[in-house]
Amino acid sequence: MTSDPALTFGVELEFLVTTRKEHENNQETYEAIAELFLRNLANPLPCACVHGKWSKYRGTAYRYPDGMPLDKTEWKNYYCISGDGSVVDGTKEKAQRDAEGEIAVGLEISTRALGFDDRGCSEFSATFAAIKDGGSLKNTKIADRFEPQPTQTAGLHVHIGVEDGLDLETAKKAAILGWLLEPCLFSLCNHDRGMTLSNAPIRKYSRLAQTKFDITESEGISVVDGTPDGNGVSKESHSGIHKYQDVEVSKDQDLKIRQGEGGTKDEQPSDSQGTHEEKSIFDDENVQPSEDKMILESCQKESTSTCEGSGTTEDKVELTVPLPVQEDDTSDGLPKEFSSKEKTWISAIFGTRDMGELAELLSGTNVNFMNRRLALAVYNRENDQSTIEFRHFQSTTDENLAWKWVRISAAFVRAASRPVSEYREKLHLIAVEYRLMKSKWKEHIQDRTFQRETMDPWLDSWKWMLLVLDLEDDIPFWDDYVAKLTERNRTT
Incomplete structure (x- = not known):
């Protein structure tokens, strides 16, 4: 029997976070969350922020924390943090935050391409925990804490590829x-x-x-x-x-x-x-x-x-x-x-x-x-x-x-x-x-x-x-x- 090809996977996790109004969907917000994400990890992983992202077609990505610009073909090698307005549009969470004088911000954290094997599973587990745990932000002007919250419109997208290329x-x-x-x-x-x-x-x-x-x-x-x-x-x-x-x-x-x-x-x-x-x-x-x-x-x-x-x-x-x-x-x-x-x-x-x-x-x-x-x-x-x-x-x-x-x-x-x-x-x-x-x-x-x-x-x-x-x-x-x-x- 022919052996199965080595598969790869990546996950895009969407959720809502709360910020103060002056920091709605700006670069400082993404960088603050990237800093906390890396802080929550036992071992560092390559991280990037994507500003102005829209699907696969556009967006300016740079490595965090050194700010080195990234070509789109490099995105798959990084944990990318970006905004996603569809997560909060028309949701009850957004209305509630507005009433409280705060801003509900839609965010997406995408994993890098991982091997569908024990090593990839282990890394996915560690990074998922780092996202879920959240915590206090160092830049308290943005928000006191990062607490990811799923909404009715937020999704979890799974990409499956083949290590040698999807034919x-x-x-x-x-x-x-x-x-x-x-x-x-x-x-x-x-x-x-x-x-x-x-x-x-x-x-x-x-x-x-x-x-x-x-x-x-x-x-x-x-x-x-x-x-x-x-x-x-x-x-x-x-x-x-x-x-x-x-x-x-x-x-x-x-x-x-x-x-x-x-x-x-x-x-x-x-x-x-x-x-x-x-x-x-x-x-x-x-x-x-x-x-x-x-x-x-x-x-x-x-x-x-x-x-x-x-x-x-x-x-x-x-x-x-x-x-x-x-x-x-x-x-x-x-x-x-x-x-x-x-x-x-x-x-x-x-x-x-x-x-x-x-x-x-x-x-x-x-x-x-x-x-x-x-x-x-x-x-x-x-x-x-x-x-x-x-x-x-x-x-x-x-x-x-x-x-x-x-x-x-x-x-x-x-x-x-x-x-x-x-x-x-x-x-x-x-x-x-x-x-x-x-x-x-x-x-x-x-x-x-x-x-x-x-x-x-x-x-x-x-x-x-x-x-x-x-x-x-x-x-x-x-x-x-x-x-x-x-x-x-x-x-x-």
Whole structure:
């Protein structure tokens, strides 16, 4: 059996801190926290401050404490401290601080790239404790103490890479698993995750989700292993063997996500499934999601029910994706339990020709913002280390919870790097669970219709996801964890 590649990981932890008004998001604030962070460590680690950071696109970074400027390719080698306004915007914590004459500041501390091994785990534990412990600041003009506090909008983002470089095939296979298992991932999060643009489900709001496919006859490779089909077409020539449909996606969708009006938070089958249409993922026309769902709002006055933009021709961009073989259940290399739509989506991901195209397919359609990454993203860095980014999880000061999320994220990339036969088996296991979920979902809808006590079956889907990812040893931990999520576990 081929050994697994050495993986790397990095974590971005967002939280709120309190400062005095004159020190809102300035360099002195970041430097004061960097000083405390290093003071809390038993062994020093490379640290940097990033001023004016916005996603991966801009920001001025310098080493702390010597002030040496850093190129963006060097950021991954440092613990970076930066501001993040999205952590506090519109939160009750901000309103409370304002009333007290103080300022709630959103901050992010990113770890350096660590090896997914005992050494990396040990360093992550030490640095997490240094952040969580906080303490008194030497510069008391900024604040008396540094006390990190998670908020409803704060997240914990996990980046998983490969030590020798993340290749395109592994990235595509990881993205397919991320697409298929997205509802399971959200079932381990707070009930409000996925409600904001920065962690919105790719199954609803990505370019792929909003693409209308016209399934046509096509000749192509297996979307699983790239082997030649009956016509002897090789993997290398796949870009020319499909019939394509040009899909126009509006440039000017000012995306916002809010909860639907009416209904209760537990009534969210559409949310927990991560679908993008007024149907279940199984294309069953008799199964309708509840009214309490995520709604994509557009600044444009005209839009269709499938979230397509309605801009003019010059306001649109074209997205071209290959379509899968549809003659029978097995010619495309996918399990027969998958619906034709699932096969189409999977084939579109596998058919991307480079890392940039893959990242674009999974991103949101709003080009008015520099950061269009959703819950799952390909962090494509030219001439640098690319990673798969998992943005589903909420911020936490619980080190064990944070590490368990890192383990799940790494399991996706590990599974994607396995030989074709093993990867195909993972897809088969998921397909079988999908088929079982169809009957469970129908029963759930029927019980709800007749006002019988019931719970969205997708909320327990994390259990079979862990089995698929070979993380069955973690089930007891997650059993205890989800039992405490009262909002998530409400029944109707």
